[in-house]
Amino acid sequence: MRVIFNEEMKAVADDLDRMAQDVRKAINGAGDALMNADIDKAQAVIDGDIEIDALESSILDQCVRLLAKQNPVATDLRVVVSTLRLASTFERMGDLARHIAEAARRAYPQNALPEESREIFTQMVAFLRNTADRIVDMLADRDTKIAENIILDDDKLDQLHHQTFELVLSDQWNGTKQQLIDVVLIGRFLERLGDHAVSAARRVMYIVSGFDPSKDPGRDEDTPVVDL
Numbered sequence: 001m002r003v004i005f006n007e008e009m010k011a012v013a014d015d016l017d018r019m020a021q022d023v024r025k026a027i028n029g030a031g032d033a034l035m036n037a038d039i040d041k042a043q044a045v046i047d048g049d050i051e052i053d054a055l056e057s058s059i060l061d062q063c064v065r066l067l068a069k070q071n072p073v074a075t076d077l078r079v080v081v082s083t084l085r086l087a088s089t090f091e092r093m094g095d096l097a098r099h100i101a102e103a104a105r106r107a108y109p110q111n112a113l114p115e116e117s118r119e120i121f122t123q124m125v126a127f128l129r130n131t132a133d134r135i136v137d138m139l140a141d142r143d144t145k146i147a148e149n150i151i152l153d154d155d156k157l158d159q160l161h162h163q164t165f166e167l168v169l170s171d172q173w174n175g176t177k178q179q180l181i182d183v184v185l186i187g188r189f190l191e192r193l194g195d196h197a198v199s200a201a202r203r204v205m206y207i208v209s210g211f212d213p214s215k216d217p218g219r220d221e222d223t224p225v226v227d228l
Contacts, residue, residue: 005070012062012083019055019090020139022048024132026097027193031125033104034186035118037111045101052094059087075210082207086139086200093196096189103186112182114175117167124160124190127153131197138201144208147201154198161191 026045033042063084066072072080103112113121131150138146164187167173168180175183205211 005066005072005076008062008066008070009076009079012059012066012080015055015059015062016083016086016090017136017139019052019059019087020136022052022055023090023093023097024136026052026094026101027128027132030097030100030104031129033101034112035122035125037104037108039105039108042101042105042108046098046105049094049098052091056087056091060084063087078210079207082203086203089196089200089203093193096193096196099189100186103182107178107182112179112186114179114183116172116174117164117179117183120160120163120167121186121190124157124187127157127160128190128193128197131157131194135197135200138204142204142208144205147204150201151198154194157191157194161187 026048029041029045029048032038033045063080066080067077070076106112131153134146134150137143138150164183168175168183173180
C-alpha cells in the first residue's frame with residue numbers, strides 16, 4: 001500500500017512541477033506582452049491558461065482519490081493537503097498573468113503603459129521573472145532557503161506597487177483615463193502575483209518543516225483582500 005501511495009504522490013508532484021513551469025512561462029510571456037506590446041505573446045499566455053487550469057483540475061482529482069483510497073496521516077496528509085493548496089495558488093497566478101496579457105492585447109498596437117510608468121513596471125516585471133524562476137527551483141528541491149528569500153523579498157515588490165499610486169496621483173501624470181485604469185489594475189495584478197508567490201513559499205515551508213504558515217502574521221492567500 002505504501003508503494004502505491006508513493007507512486008501516486010510522485011505523479012501528483014510531477015504535475016505540480018509542470019504547473020509551476022507553466023506559470024513561469026505565463027509570467028514571462030505576460031511581461032513581454034506588457035512591456036513590448038507583443039500581441040503574439042499576449043495571445044499565447046491567454047491560450048496557455050487552459051493548460052494551467054487543466055493541470056489544477058487533474059491535481060485536485062488525484063489528491064481527492066489519494067485522500068479517499070489511501071487515508072494518509074501525519075506527514076503524508078500534510079503533503080497532500082498542501083499540494084491541493086499549491087495547485088490552487090498556481091491556478092490563480094496563471095489567471096493573473098492572463099489578465100495582464102489581456103490588458104496588453106486590448107491596448108494593442110499601443111502600449112498599455114504610458115512612458116512615465118515604464119521604469120516602475122520594468123522593475124516589477126523583472127522582479128517577478130526572478131521570482132518565477134525561484135518558485136520552480138523551490139518546488140523541485142523543496143528548498144526552504146529559497147522559500148525564505150521569496151518571503152523576505154516581497155517587500156520590494158510592494159514598494160514598487162506603492163510607487164504606481166504615487167505616480168498616477170502626481171503632477172507628472174499625463175496619461176489618459178484608460179492608461180490610469182491600466183496602470184492601477186496591472187500594478188495590482190503584478191503585486192498579487194508576488195503575494196501568491198509568498199503563499200506558495202510558505203506552503204513549501206509547511207510541507208518540509210510542519211510549520212503552519214497561518215501562524216505567521218504576514219500575508220497568505222487567505223488574507224482578506226479586495227481583488228481587482
